[in-house]
Every structure is written in structure tokens, then in C-alpha cells.
Amino acid sequence: MSLPRGSQVLLAGLQRRATQILGELRGLGAEHAELRLEHGQSLTVSVRDGALEQLAEAQSLSLSLRLVCGGRVATVTSSDLRPVALSPLLARAAELARLAEEDPQAEPPSPRLLARRWPELDLFDATIRRLGADRAIRLALLAEAAAMQADPRVRSSGGAGCSRTVSHALLVTSGGFVGNFAGTRVGLRAQVVAEDATSGRRSGHYWSGGRHLASLDPPEAVGREAASRAVRSLGAAPIATGVYPVVFSAEAAAGVIGLVSQCLLGDAVARQRSYLARRLGTRVASPLVTIVDDPLRARGPASRGFDGEGLATRRRVLVRRGELQGFLLDTASARRLDLPPTGSAGGGGGLVHPSASNFYLQPGRRGPRALLAGVRRGLFVRATLGFGFDPGTGHFSRGVEGVLIEDGQLTRPVAEVTISRNLDELLQGIDAVANDFELRTAIASPSFRVDAMTVAGR
Amino acid sequence: MDSPSPAGLPAIDASLVGRLLGAALAAGGEYAELFFEHRSSLHLALEDGRVRSVGAGIDAGVGIRVFAGGAVGFAYAESFEAGPMLAAARMAARVARARGKARAPRWRAAAVPVPAAVPAGIAVSPADAAALLRRVDRAARAASSLIVRVEASLAAVQREIVVAASDAPMLRDVQPLLRLSVAAVAERGGRREAGSAGGGGRFGLEYFLQRSPESFGVEAARIAVVNLEARAAPAGSLPVVLAPGDAGIWLHEAVGHGLEADFIRKRSSSYSGREGQRVASPRVTLLDDARVPGGRGSLGVDDEGVVPTRHLLIDRGVLRGLLHDRVSARAAGVAPGGAGRRQSFRDVPLPRMSNTWLAAGEDDPQDIVRSVRLGVYAARFSGGQVNIASGDFVFAVTEGYLIEDGRLTAPLRGVHLIGNGPAALASVSMVGPDLQMSEGTWTCTKEGQNVPVGVGMPTVKIDRLTVGGTAIAEAPR
Structure with missing residues (x-):
């Protein structure tokens, strides 16, 4: 990996400190440890009404650590790595481990599963420092101005902002794994409120961002999109309660796909807290549904060459044409399920849990407009409101904002309604998947259509 | 102050505080503040009757903020050593230059008063905590033969803060926080359902006495066993009776956030410009108070060094007050009320709720249920969300019952309720005398920052709310 000199020096320093800490843990009687050191630098600006509102800069360094002592697990997090502060905390953790029961699943992963090399994932933009405070302020001001000028009904600004972060991390384990991570992120956002005399007040928010400076949309485009999102939902009102075909926009669809990822996590599966736990090899979705977890995508928001335990990662198809092919497993959940681990341990150091990486529904061939065709009366969902979901039963219910579909056309804006259907039935009921896919967030999806959902409204 | 003991913040040296404030204001700016924080945490998790992990954490540092002509500069250091703290102060000071105007007179370090007496903290013995989790686990299993899994966790956090502002005396507060969470899974005939409960507040383990x-x-x-019987909730607009306690989360979403003055200042709240006007039914009196003893949202001093007062937000339906931090108070020309909170020294404060509740009314809770021919009784909740601009809110019911002809009948599957804040507040038609603060373990998220909050409510009837079930009901109209 061709990292800038500054990054190499920083990572080398982290590695020296990590080696000392591992040595200290061995002295305390730990038979295994995973240690992650993470260094971050960030710049965030926000503007409102044409003036600077906030300028924040920071550097941080934190440690998270899992240690196994006599087969028992303790974890440590700290923001103070000086020996005078950390040594007493490590000693305390070794003592705390005695309070836990022996955990046969806590044994370290087999050394032959550890990653030795991984592809260059292009997550670091060495030119990111060109985005200094002055330029960030300018970009945010341009985005806000574009949003305010886009439409006369845009009446007030919720502010615009621009940020960049540079992260370096190091994972070392007592089993001999050493992995470096370096990544950058940049983002530009705008938020405005539209208002008119008859239809009340609606806000619109949009952001653009990615790993590289080049992934930023022009500030004018960010502002205009925020304004359009505020204006287009003015006058939104509930529709009558009933059963409707529902088209999920790509953003709303990603929310549904995120729920699928929760149900595939090894700890939910091993604890029988997922309705998908006993469904391996069976039909769990319509044949149009193929779901992928791909940690190795270049510039991906959640890309990782190795997982939180140092295991090699790879692209995996979890649902192939509707059939469930696999779960997301770390070492402990894999042992409980008697399956091989899949390199899906999240975080690293600290308490390890399985997590999704870049997790998405594979796009189809049709344009998003084609999903509306043939829908006589349906609901197009732009955004969902609410979080609660029970992976154990799959019962799904959300507040939504969207647009009524009549005779294949988007007609009037809708709000203050809920949609519901069991996730199992919802996935089986997907009858069209569009091609409007973009990996902007770690969990992503193209838009899709579900044959029927209950809409509660007027 | 170079060796913070694991027990808490080091002694804060007054002359160093003066130097840091001086550096923060060196480029101009009219106000600066140092927020010292030390947080130590203990966490235990139990699963299948076994304590699976024990964790300890320390997070400590200082956040430095500068006001310069309406803009805010912010930086932090994860250290109490002079070098890194001075570097952060100089970084925060850059806002005055970036803004390019507003050159205020240079701040001169005056004598910095020493903080007042420290409130007592807590000491949680990890061994006692482990024993307690095993008791929770045994009780859940013994409660019903249908229980097949139990998970429980306990977290104890000790947060100590000192706030040194350039225009106010230095203040110190200790904010312990205890949280127990338990989830049980019941199984019968292949059907599995979960139930959860939890409690805590600003206590040590003596809470469990x-x-x-x-x-x-x-x-x-x-709750897990009740949910085995649950059937599909109705879909549509129905009367909803909210049980006392937990349901306060509804007010938190439906109206509380809209009264946080940053949203009002940005004119993005649906309550903007409505002070002194009727915004709710005359039965609605809404309060927020950070001084409730042991309350999850309680504070002796807020995260900007302001001692909180009680806030009367809505008085018999009329909007009377807002929740201010220093930034919004300055813009509105009022005194800050102690509602400035932040997740940690890495974050800037925002106006936030503390403990929020609806005042008790006079309607008999049984009459309230009896008044409903077909509706929903919502007893337990898992959380909610609000769209500030439109006032649309949702909240998720995890234990609910159908009301038929004035009686609770079948338990209902988990479901979201949706409504519009001002409209729902206007349709509060009955309020019981049975005010109860939730034992819940609520955490509020705003702009990515989490803070603990308390909520409370008596039994309340809302004439119409949209119930997001799957069963299409023929509601009486």
C-alpha cells in the first residue's frame, strides 16, 4: 500500500505502542488478546444564513481491547494510552475477567485463517488535506446558497456543512496478526425548510460524500437536491387505509435491506433471535432477490481487507435468487453454529460481534420509472420514520413519507401513514427490482416494488 | 495536573485554566469555555445463565469552545496535560480569524474561583453486579416454563465534569448512571416472542434495595409470554389510550424536540413563533426538570456550566417556554436555562431535554379505557422519532392490547403509531391522576449525540392516532 510518509510514521508509532501493550498483557497472564488502536483527525464546518456557524477540529487516539484470561473474557476501552493511566486499567481488566465464566468460544481463531495479504482498496485520498477550513466553508456556503435560491417556497436554512476525516487504525493479536488500516472520508450536506401558506412546513436534507475528494458532488447540486426534497413533500397528507402495492425508493429500500442484514448476523442466528435462523438453503425471498456482502469493493464505505479478529474477508452472496446461502459469522458465533467463520467480525478489539460490510441488494435491469408502470393505485415510499424491529419474528412496521401512485404516475405527496407486513412475506413479495444502484452508504439497495403491504392512514 | 487518577478528574489548576481561556480568546471572541470530563464505566453481560464478558473503560479529556460574533469554534484534547490542552485552545480560537471580523477586547485572566463541593459519586463492585445479574436471570426463568432464553446486562458509568467559563464561576458535578437491561424469549409450539424490561437512573447498586x-x-x-398470544394489530385511525410511565416517550417525540430552541432559532420547528399561543388541548401541561432525584436525565450542572431550573413548557395547552443552551439563549436574548447537554467532551452542547413529563389530570384511568369502543391500549414502547419541520412523529409499541367495548381484550403484535405532534396534542381528551416516571432506560439521539433522558406520563387518551398494524379494522366513525 503506498501510503503517504506521514501515515507510515503514524502507523509505525501505533505498532510500537501496541507491541508494548501486548507484552504487558502477557505478563498479566492473558493467553490471548486482540488490540485495536485507532487514530482520527477531523475537520468539520457548518454555516447558516450565509455565515460561519461552527468550526471544529480534533485529533483522537483510542484503544479497544479484548483479553482472554483463563478462558474468561474481559474488555477494555480507553482514550488515555499513557502507561501511567493504561497500566492500572489493564491490571484491573485481568482481575475483572475472573468474574466472568469460562467461555469455550472465546478461544482465538485458528492461525491459518488469519489474513496474510489483502488487496489495495483505494480507501485513502492523499490529497484530502487540500480541503482546509477556508475551502470547506466556501463549499458549505455555496451549497446553502444554491438551496435557498432553488425555489421561492424554500424559506429557511437548517444549515449546510462540510467535513473530512482521516483515520488510521491498527489491529494486532497475540496470535501474530498485524493489520493496518488507513482511510479518508469527506462529506457535504445541506438542509432547508420549505413552507407555503396552505401546505405547512417540510424539511429537505441531502448529503454527498465518499472516500475521495473527487466523490463530492458539486455544492450547487447538493443544495438544489436538498431544496427539491423539501418542496416536493409540501402538502403531504395521509391516504386511506388499505392494501397497496408499494415501491421503495433506493434510499428507503436500503432501510429494508438493513433489516435483512440484522437477521443474518451470527449472534442473532446462534441465539435463535432471527426468523432466518433455521432457513439456510430455503427460499427466503422472491427469485429477483440476490443479496451480497462485499468487504473488498474499491472505495467502499465499509470496505475492510481483514475483519476484527484478523481473518481474511471476501465477497459473499448471502441470498442467491431468493435462496438463503449463508450468514455473517465471527469466530464465536461460527463455533456455536458449527459453521466456518466468514470473516465478518466487526470492530476489532473490544467485544467482537459479527457485522455486515458493504451489504446490498444486487440491482436489476429495469429503470426505476418502470416500477411504477402498471400500478393502478399504490404508494411510492421516499423515506421511513422509526426504528423498532423484532428480528425474531420479522414483524415490520414503519412510518413513511412518499407519493401516491395513480395509473402509473406519481400524483400527490403522502405523509403520516404507516406501512406494515412481515419481512419474510415482504421479501417474497418483491416483484420488480430496478437498476438505480449506488454504493453511497454501507447498506445500499436499488429501488424495488412489493406486491402488497398494509397502509394505515385516514 | 499530569496524572489523572483512574478514580476521576485530576485537581483543576486555576492558573492553567486562566492560561487556557486566555489562549482560546487570544484571536478575538467574546466567550470561551473549558469542559473537563472523566468517565469511567463498567459493563457486564450475562447470557444463558453465564456472565460472558466484563468490560471496563475510561474516557477523559477537555472540550474547548469559543464564541466569536455568532460563530462557534471548537476543539478537544484527550489529555489533561498543558501542551495538548493549549493546542486545542489555539485550534478553537481559529474561528475568530476564520470569521474575519468581530474583534472583541482581549480577555484578561481574572482569578478563577475554585469549584464548589463535589457531590458524592458511586462505587459499583463488579462482583456484586455479577451476582445481581444471576438473580435477574434466575427470576426470569422461574417466572414461566415457556422462557427459553434470558440475556441481561448491567452498565455503571461514573461521569465527572468541571466547566470553566470565561464569564462564570467554575462548577463541578458528578453524574453516576446505572442501567439494567433484560431480554427474555418465550417459546410455545414453534412460536418465539421476546419481552424486555430495564431500569436504573443516577444511582449506584443501592437502587436495587x-x-x-x-x-x-x-x-x-x-411480556414475552403475553406476546405469544399477540395477534395482528389493527390498521387505521383509532382512539389510543397510553398507559402511565413509558408512554412519556410519545411527548418526548411529539412535542419535546420541537421546543428545543436550536430548532426554533433555525425556524425549522413546527412550534417556531408560537410562544404564548395555544398549541395543545387545555389538559396538556408539560414540564422538563433536570432536578428530579435519581432521574436518568438529571443533572446538578449542565454541560455548559449552568445550574438547571425547572421548565414549564406548556401550561394548560399554551406554549410558555423553550429549552435553551447558551447559543440559542444568546440569539434569543434570554438567560440560558441549563438545558445545554453533550454526549462527551468531543461534542458541542445542544439544547436537550432532561426529564420530561405530562402533569397529572383528574380523569379516572378506568373511565378512560371504558370510554373507548374500539381502540388500542399501548403499555410499553421501544422508542420513537420525529420529523421536526412537519411535526410528524412515530413511536413503537412493544406491548399493546385491543380495547373493545371499554375493556382490554387481546394482546397485539408490536406496531408503530404515527401522528402529527400539534394535531395529537390538540386531541388529548382525557388525562389521569396516575402520573408515573418511566423506569425505562431511554437514550435520546440528536445530531449523532446520545444523552440519557427520563420521561413520564399519567394515563392519557388521544382521540385519534394512526395505528400501523396489518389488520384492516372497520373503525367506528
Whole structure:
């Protein structure tokens, strides 16, 4: 990996400190440890009404650590790595481990599963420092101005902002794994409120961002999109309660796909807290549904060459044409399920849990407009409101904002309604998947259509 | 101050505080503040009757903020050593230059008063905590033979803060926080359902002398077993009766956030410009108070060094007050009320709720249920969300019952309720005398920052709310 000199020096320093800490843990009687050191630098600006509102800069360094002592697990997090502060905390953790029961699943992963090399994932933009405070302020001001000028009904600004972060991390384990991570992120956002005399007040928010400076949309485009999102939902009102075909926009669809990822996590599966736990090899979705977890995508928001335990990662198809092919497993959940681990341990150091990486529904061939065709009366969902979901039963219910579909056309804006259907039935009921896919967030999806959902409204 | 003991913040040296404030204001700016924080945490998790992990954490540092002509500069250091703290102060000071105007007179370091007496903290013995979790687990299993899994966790955090502002005396506060969570899974005939319960507040383990740990295990098991019988909730607009306690989360979403003055200042709240006007039914009186003893949202001093007062937000339906931090108070020309909170020294404060509740009314809770021909009784909740601009809110019910002809009948599957804040507040038609603060373990998220909050409510009837079930009901109209 061709990292800038500054990054190499920083990572080398982290590695020296990590080696000392591992040595200290061995002295305390730990038979295994995973240690992650993470260094971050960030710049965030926000503007409102044409003036600077906030300028924040920071550097941080934190440690998270899992240690196994006599087969028992303790974890440590700290923001103070000086020996005078950390040594007493490590000693305390070794003592705390005695309070836990022996955990046969806590044994370290087999050394032959550890990653030795991984592809260059292009997550670091060495030119990111060109985005200094002055330029960030300018970009945010341009985005806000574009949003305010886009439409006369845009009446007030919720502010615009621009940020960049540079992260370096190091994972070392007592089993001999050493992995470096370096990544950058940049983002530009705008938020405005539209208002008119008859239809009340609606806000619109949009952001653009990615790993590289080049992934930023022009500030004018960010502002205009925020304004359009505020204006287009003015006058939104509930529709009558009933059963409707529902088209999920790509953003709303990603929310549904995120729920699928929760149900595939090894700890939910091993604890029988997922309705998908006993469904391996069976039909769990319509044949149009193929779901992928791909940690190795270049510039991906959640890309990782190795997982939180140092295991090699790879692209995996979890649902192939509707059939469930696999779960997301770390070492402990894999042992409980008697399956091989899949390199899906999240975080690293600290308490390890399985997590999704870049997790998405594979796009189809049709344009998003084609999903509306043939829908006589349906609901197009732009955004969902609410979080609660029970992976154990799959019962799904959300507040939504969207647009009524009549005779294949988007007609009037809708709000203050809920949609519901069991996730199992919802996935089986997907009858069209569009091609409007973009990996902007770690969990992503193209838009899709579900044959029927209950809409509660007027 | 170079060796913070693991027990808490080091002594804050007054002359160094003066130097840091001086550096923060060196480029101009009219106000600066240092927020010192030390947080130590202990966490235990139990699964299948075994304590699976024990964790300890320390997070400490200082956040430095500068006001310069309406803009805010912010930086932090994860250290109490002079070098890194001075570097952060100089970084925060850059806002005055970036803004390019507003050159205020240079701040001169005056004598910095020493903080007042420190409130007592807590000491949680990890071994006692482990024993307590085992009691919770046993009680949940013993509650019903249908219980097949129990998970429980306990977290104890000790947060100590000192706030040194350039225009106010230095203040110190200690904010302990205890949280027990338990989840139970019941199984019958291949059907599995979960129930959860939890409690805590600004206490140490002595909390469990008042409230037995077993009771939380039993409660989680009870809800799981009730849910085995749950049937599809109705879909449509129906009368909703909210049980006392937990349902305060509804007010938190439906109206509380809209009264946080940053949203008002940005004119993005649906309550902007409505002070002194009727915004709710005359039965609605809404309060927020950070001084509730032991309340999850309680504070002796807020995260900007302001001692909180009680806020009367809505008085018999009329909007009377807002929640201000220093930034919004300055813009509005009022005194800050102690509602400035932040997740940690890495974050800037925002106006936030503390403990929020609806004042008790006079309607008999039984009459309230009896008044409903077909509706929903919502007893337990898992959380909610609001769209500030439109006032649309949702909240998720995890234990609910159908009301038929004035009686609770079948338990209902988990469901979201949706409504519009001002409209729902206008349709509060009955309020019981049975005000109860939730034992819940609520955490509020705003702009990515989490803070603990308390909520409370008596039994309340809302004439119409949209119930997001799957069963299409023919509601009486």
C-alpha cells in the first residue's frame, strides 16, 4: 500500500505502542488478546444564513481491547494510552475477567485463517488535506446558497456543512496478526425548510460524500437536491387505509435491506433471535432477490481487507435468487453454529460481534420509472420514520413519507401513514427490482416494488 | 495536573485554566469555555445463565469552545496535560480569524474561583453486579416454563465534569448512571416472542434495595409470554389510550424536540413563533426538570456550566417556554436555562431535554379505557422519532392490547403509531391522576449525540392516532 510518509510514521508509532501493550498483557497472564488502536483527525464546518456557524477540529487516539484470561473474557476501552493511566486499567481488566465464566468460544481463531495479504482498496485520498477550513466553508456556503435560491417556497436554512476525516487504525493479536488500516472520508450536506401558506412546513436534507475528494458532488447540486426534497413533500397528507402495492425508493429500500442484514448476523442466528435462523438453503425471498456482502469493493464505505479478529474477508452472496446461502459469522458465533467463520467480525478489539460490510441488494435491469408502470393505485415510499424491529419474528412496521401512485404516475405527496407486513412475506413479495444502484452508504439497495403491504392512514 | 487518577478528574489548576481561556480568546471572541470530563464505566453481560464478558473503560479529556460574533469554534484534547490542552485552545480560537471580523477586547485572566463541593459519586463492585445479574436471570426463568432464553446486562458509568467559563464561576458535578437491561424469549409450539424490561437512573447498586432485580426479570418474562398470544394489530385511525410511565416517550417525540430552541432559532420547528399561543388541548401541561432525584436525565450542572431550573413548557395547552443552551439563549436574548447537554467532551452542547413529563389530570384511568369502543391500549414502547419541520412523529409499541367495548381484550403484535405532534396534542381528551416516571432506560439521539433522558406520563387518551398494524379494522366513525 503506498501510503503517504506521514501515515507510515503514524502507523509505525501505533505498532510500537501496541507491541508494548501486548507484552504487558502477557505478563498479566492473558493467553490471548486482540488490540485495536485507532487514530482520527477531523475537520468539520457548518454555516447558516450565509455565515460561519461552527468550526471544529480534533485529533483522537483510542484503544479497544479484548483479553482472554483463563478462558474468561474481559474488555477494555480507553482514550488515555499513557502507561501511567493504561497500566492500572489493564491490571484491573485481568482481575475483572475472573468474574466472568469460562467461555469455550472465546478461544482465538485458528492461525491459518488469519489474513496474510489483502488487496489495495483505494480507501485513502492523499490529497484530502487540500480541503482546509477556508475551502470547506466556501463549499458549505455555496451549497446553502444554491438551496435557498432553488425555489421561492424554500424559506429557511437548517444549515449546510462540510467535513473530512482521516483515520488510521491498527489491529494486532497475540496470535501474530498485524493489520493496518488507513482511510479518508469527506462529506457535504445541506438542509432547508420549505413552507407555503396552505401546505405547512417540510424539511429537505441531502448529503454527498465518499472516500475521495473527487466523490463530492458539486455544492450547487447538493443544495438544489436538498431544496427539491423539501418542496416536493409540501402538502403531504395521509391516504386511506388499505392494501397497496408499494415501491421503495433506493434510499428507503436500503432501510429494508438493513433489516435483512440484522437477521443474518451470527449472534442473532446462534441465539435463535432471527426468523432466518433455521432457513439456510430455503427460499427466503422472491427469485429477483440476490443479496451480497462485499468487504473488498474499491472505495467502499465499509470496505475492510481483514475483519476484527484478523481473518481474511471476501465477497459473499448471502441470498442467491431468493435462496438463503449463508450468514455473517465471527469466530464465536461460527463455533456455536458449527459453521466456518466468514470473516465478518466487526470492530476489532473490544467485544467482537459479527457485522455486515458493504451489504446490498444486487440491482436489476429495469429503470426505476418502470416500477411504477402498471400500478393502478399504490404508494411510492421516499423515506421511513422509526426504528423498532423484532428480528425474531420479522414483524415490520414503519412510518413513511412518499407519493401516491395513480395509473402509473406519481400524483400527490403522502405523509403520516404507516406501512406494515412481515419481512419474510415482504421479501417474497418483491416483484420488480430496478437498476438505480449506488454504493453511497454501507447498506445500499436499488429501488424495488412489493406486491402488497398494509397502509394505515385516514 | 499530569496524572489523572483512574478514580476521576485530576485537581483543576486555576492558573492553567486562566492560561487556557486566555489562549482560546487570544484571536478575538467574546466567550470561551473549558469542559473537563472523566468517565469511567463498567459493563457486564450475562447470557444463558453465564456472565460472558466484563468490560471496563475510561474516557477523559477537555472540550474547548469559543464564541466569536455568532460563530462557534471548537476543539478537544484527550489529555489533561498543558501542551495538548493549549493546542486545542489555539485550534478553537481559529474561528475568530476564520470569521474575519468581530474583534472583541482581549480577555484578561481574572482569578478563577475554585469549584464548589463535589457531590458524592458511586462505587459499583463488579462482583456484586455479577451476582445481581444471576438473580435477574434466575427470576426470569422461574417466572414461566415457556422462557427459553434470558440475556441481561448491567452498565455503571461514573461521569465527572468541571466547566470553566470565561464569564462564570467554575462548577463541578458528578453524574453516576446505572442501567439494567433484560431480554427474555418465550417459546410455545414453534412460536418465539421476546419481552424486555430495564431500569436504573443516577444511582449506584443501592437502587436495587428499593427495586428488586428479580422484578425486572419477571417483567421481561411476563411480556414475552403475553406476546405469544399477540395477534395482528389493527390498521387505521383509532382512539389510543397510553398507559402511565413509558408512554412519556410519545411527548418526548411529539412535542419535546420541537421546543428545543436550536430548532426554533433555525425556524425549522413546527412550534417556531408560537410562544404564548395555544398549541395543545387545555389538559396538556408539560414540564422538563433536570432536578428530579435519581432521574436518568438529571443533572446538578449542565454541560455548559449552568445550574438547571425547572421548565414549564406548556401550561394548560399554551406554549410558555423553550429549552435553551447558551447559543440559542444568546440569539434569543434570554438567560440560558441549563438545558445545554453533550454526549462527551468531543461534542458541542445542544439544547436537550432532561426529564420530561405530562402533569397529572383528574380523569379516572378506568373511565378512560371504558370510554373507548374500539381502540388500542399501548403499555410499553421501544422508542420513537420525529420529523421536526412537519411535526410528524412515530413511536413503537412493544406491548399493546385491543380495547373493545371499554375493556382490554387481546394482546397485539408490536406496531408503530404515527401522528402529527400539534394535531395529537390538540386531541388529548382525557388525562389521569396516575402520573408515573418511566423506569425505562431511554437514550435520546440528536445530531449523532446520545444523552440519557427520563420521561413520564399519567394515563392519557388521544382521540385519534394512526395505528400501523396489518389488520384492516372497520373503525367506528
